[in-house]
Amino acid sequence: MYRNISLFVFSRCHQSVTLALGGFPTILCSSEGFYPSALEQLWMRNGEFQNASLTHSINKTNPDGSFTLHSYLNISDCVNYSCWVNHSSLSQPTILHMSPTDCYENRDRF
Numbered sequence: 001m002y003r004n005i006s007l008f009v010f011s012r013c014h015q016s017v018t019l020a021l022g023g024f025p026t027i028l029c030s031s032e033g034f035y036p037s038a039l040e041q042l043w044m045r046n047g048e049f050q051n052a053s054l055t056h057s058i059n060k061t062n063p064d065g066s067f068t069l070h071s072y073l074n075i076s077d078c079v080n081y082s083c084w085v086n087h088s089s090l091s092q093p094t095i096l097h098m099s100p101t102d103c104y105e106n107r108d109r110f
Contacts, residue, residue, distance in 0.1 A: 025074070025075045025076075025103075026072050026073065026074050026075065027072070027073050027075055027081055027098060027103075028070060028071070028072055029041060029043070029070070029071045029073075029083030029085070029096065030068065030069070030070050030071075031068065031069045031085055031087070032062075032066075032068045033062070033066045033067075033068070034066060034067050034068075034069075034087050034089060035065065035066045035067060035089075036067075036088065037059075037061075037067045038087070038088065039067070039069055039085065039086070039087045040084075040085065040086040040087070040093075041057070041069055041071050041083065041084070041085050042083070042084045043055055043071065043073045043081065043082070043083060043084070044081065044082040044083070044084055044095070045079060045080070045081055045082075046079050046080050047080065047082075049084070050073065054073060054074070055071050055072060055073050056071070056072045057069060057070065057071045057072070058070045058071075071083070075103075078100040078103035078104050079100055079103075080097065080098075080099060080100065081097075081098045081103070082095050082096060082097045082098070083095070083096045
């Protein structure tokens with residue numbers, strides 16, 4: 001007798017937004033430790049979604065079977081940038097903000 005057993009594990013999605021400089025100012029949005037792998041991660045500028053072709057993303061599988069997604073966006077100015085993230089483990093999409101003040105303060109450190 002055979003039985004099918006399904007196991008679904010959902011881990012909370014952890015996100016962060018940082019500014020990295022090296023030539024062109026670049027902001028990074030990281031979503032880490034999420035499962036299953038289906039995750040939406042989009043950039044917003046002044047509240048408007050940006051064209052996905054402007055971003056560079058790296059998706060990887062972690063040793064524990066969870067997933068990580070890093071998304072980079074080159075920026076030319078310090079305005080209101082946000083990273084919009086949606087995943088089945090979240091009760092609603094999360095928006096992480098980086099204000100112009102955050103941008104200028106981080107640029108001055110480099």
